[in-house]
Amino acid sequence: MILAVAGGKGGIGKTLVATSLTLANSPLQFLDCDVEEPNGHFFLRPRIRKTEAVSIPVPRFRKWKGEVCPAAADFCRYGALAAVGEDMLVFPELCVACGGCFLLCPAGTLEPVDYQVGVVKKAVARSGIEYIGGELKVGSQRTTEVIRAVKDSLDPGRETVIDCPPGSGRPVLEAIRGSDFCLLVTEPTPFGLHDLRGNKKLLDILRVPGGVVINRSGTGYDGIQRWCREENLPVLAEIPFDRKLAAAAARGRTLTDYNPDWVPRLRELRETIKTKL
Amino acid sequence: MKQLVIISGKGGTGKTSLAACFTALEKENGTAPVVVDCDVDAANLHLLLGGETVATASFSGPELAVIDRGRVADREKCETSCRFGAISGLEVDPFLCVGCGVCGLVCGEGAVRMEKREAGTIYDRNTPYGKLFHAELEPGRPGFGGLITALRTRGEEEALRRPGSLLLIDGSPGIGCQVIASLTGCDLALVVTEPGKGAFHDFERIYQLLRFFGMKTRIVINRSDLDRSLLRETERYCFSHDLEIAGRIPFNDIFRQAAVAGRPAVELGDEKLNSLIRGIYQNVRSAL
Numbered sequence: 001m002i003l004a005v006a007g008g009k010g011g012i013g014k015t016l017v018a019t020s021l022t023l024a025n026s027p028l029q030f031l032d033c034d035v036e037e038p039n040g041h042f043f044l045r046p047r048i049r050k051t052e053a054v055s056i057p058v059p060r061f062r063k064w065k066g067e068v069c070p071a072a073a074d075f076c077r078y079g080a081l082a083a084v085g086e087d088m089l090v091f092p093e094l095c096v097a098c099g100g101c102f103l104l105c106p107a108g109t110l111e112p113v114d115y116q117v118g119v120v121k122k123a124v125a126r127s128g129i130e131y132i133g134g135e136l137k138v139g140s141q142r143t144t145e146v147i148r149a150v151k152d153s154l155d156p157g158r159e160t161v162i163d164c165p166p167g168s169g170r171p172v173l174e175a176i177r178g179s180d181f182c183l184l185v186t187e188p189t190p191f192g193l194h195d196l197r198g199n200k201k202l203l204d205i206l207r208v209p210g211g212v213v214i215n216r217s218g219t220g221y222d223g224i225q226r227w228c229r230e231e232n233l234p235v236l237a238e239i240p241f242d243r244k245l246a247a248a249a250a251r252g253r254t255l256t257d258y259n260p261d262w263v264p265r266l267r268e269l270r271e272t273i274k275t276k277l
Numbered sequence: 278m279k280q281l282v283i284i285s286g287k288g289g290t291g292k293t294s295l296a297a298c299f300t301a302l303e304k305e306n307g308t309a310p311v312v313v314d315c316d317v318d319a320a321n322l323h324l325l326l327g328g329e330t331v332a333t334a335s336f337s338g339p340e341l342a343v344i345d346r347g348r349v350a351d352r353e354k355c356e357t358s359c360r361f362g363a364i365s366g367l368e369v370d371p372f373l374c375v376g377c378g379v380c381g382l383v384c385g386e387g388a389v390r391m392e393k394r395e396a397g398t399i400y401d402r403n404t405p406y407g408k409l410f411h412a413e414l415e416p417g418r419p420g421f422g423g424l425i426t427a428l429r430t431r432g433e434e435e436a437l438r439r440p441g442s443l444l445l446i447d448g449s450p451g452i453g454c455q456v457i458a459s460l461t462g463c464d465l466a467l468v469v470t471e472p473g474k475g476a477f478h479d480f481e482r483i484y485q486l487l488r489f490f491g492m493k494t495r496i497v498i499n500r501s502d503l504d505r506s507l508l509r510e511t512e513r514y515c516f517s518h519d520l521e522i523a524g525r526i527p528f529n530d531i532f533r534q535a536a537v538a539g540r541p542a543v544e545l546g547d548e549k550l551n552s553l554i555r556g557i558y559q560n561v562r563s564a565l
Contacts, residue, residue, distance in 0.1 A: 100378065
């Protein structure tokens with residue numbers, strides 16, 4: 001089973017839920033696909049064995065091979081290539097590596113060179129967790145490529161938990177795609193509800209079944225439950241609001257570290273999810 | 278026109294809550310600001326500022342390749358041309374296609390045309406505190422950067438029509454495309470962080486990005502009393518990098534109550550919190 005943990009809003013407790021669930025049911029495989037702000041390692045404390053570069057092929061102009069090629073620069077919709085006088089300028093941060101420019105230039109004037117956009121770290125973390133975490137290079141905009149590289153490294157034979165980026169955009173879609181189930185973490189505020197709606201639309205597009213975890217519950221707002229009932233979306237767990245838990249999570253402690261009672265509850269959650277596949 | 282962007286690295290640190298407070302305080306000071314919610318993936322500021330939508334505009338994102346199957350002579354060439362694996366069985370997956378146009382380039386039969394596609398909606402809203410532009414992106418769609426630039430352009434046009442008005446930008450979490458698009462060209466970036474291992478790591482990453490752009494920066498530490506040693510870690514980092522801390526806000530329930538009430542937190546009447554937020558606002562305003 002591949003289980004994705006997503007959530008519309010940032011800071012909602014996705015990583016806390018994903019790492020706690022992984023620990024309680026270990027040894028599982030854990031994928032950190034929140035590559036812009038990867039935090040799973042603070043909870044799982046992996047010992048990194050291998051760091052692999054994630055690169056995309058961007059063009060480099062070889063002056064000595066031929067003339068500048070304005071057609072290639074015109075073709076580039078991303079403004080990553082410009083023909084200036086006798087030279088061609090490449091802006092690798094803007095390049096999406098579609099490869100179009102190579103097709104338009106006479107043989108050899110543009111050559112593809114690897115441009116690093118991030119890394120994938122592989123490790124064994126506590127409780128025998130197989131950890132694979134992506135990290136986007138600061139300044140790069142190729143979030144989706146790094147997520148794809150993380151997912152390409154997963155061992156499909158193992159049960160997996162994926163920590164997704166926040167929101168409901170393209171990177172989230174890439175992270176959830178191919179999962180058997182998706183847990184949506186939210187909070188009982190109108191913000192939480194607004195962002196949960198966007199997440200639900202994404203699950204409908206991907207045809208991935210989902211369930212909700214309400215974090216910081218017990219404060220009186222019941223908009224989430226009401227909406228979930230209308231949408232037929234099961235609320236599978238609630239984590240009561242607790243300032244001490246917030247402080248523990250800030251120090252990298254999971255739910256199971258904070259209170260061992262969470263171990264049987266999270267095992268049961270996994271069993272419940274399995275009945276919903 | 279001055280532009281202030283509020284960002285965070287890690288999500289959920291209180292950007293939007295603070296942005297709403299700044300909006301209310303700016304109005305109180307005389308000139309209604311123009312506000313742009315660039316967190317298009319989780320646009321929540323309108324829930325705090327209220328008001329009503331006065332106009333909407335659709336926004337087109339990257340184009341989509343549309344293939345006329347009957348005219349394709351070499352199916353394999355067509356499918357393998359796409360580096361994103363978006364073409365399968367001569368069907369284009371709209372979620373994988375980035376609109377680069379390479380399939381059209383390799384097609385000798387002219388079977389591919391690039392179509393405009395709607396990526397989201399821009400809302401023009403009148404709130405009791407000033408103008409707000411926000412957007413809703415179609416789920417799963419790429420093209421944040423373009424949408425944010427379009428939103429900011431709307432905001433800039435509006436701010437230029439209102440002399441002396443501040444352009445206030447609520448950014449998105451992360452360090453990627455949408456964040457870069459929200460902060461380029463701003464006069465000051467206010468980073469909202471909190472004591473926490475994850476939050477600190479994300480703060481370091483966002484600061485690297487800000488330094489890369491040479492941006493003037495101020496820091497707010499929210500939930501500052503959550504953990505003393507983690508607070509020290511953030512403070513030490515700020516001191517050693519000459520980063521000015523505009524203020525600290527202790528853990529409180531007011532931001533949550535404000536979200537439920539749908540109002541800026543400074544209107545909820547907590548005197549202690551109000552004077553803290555006012556202090557932060559004045560620090561930031563005088564640095565602009």
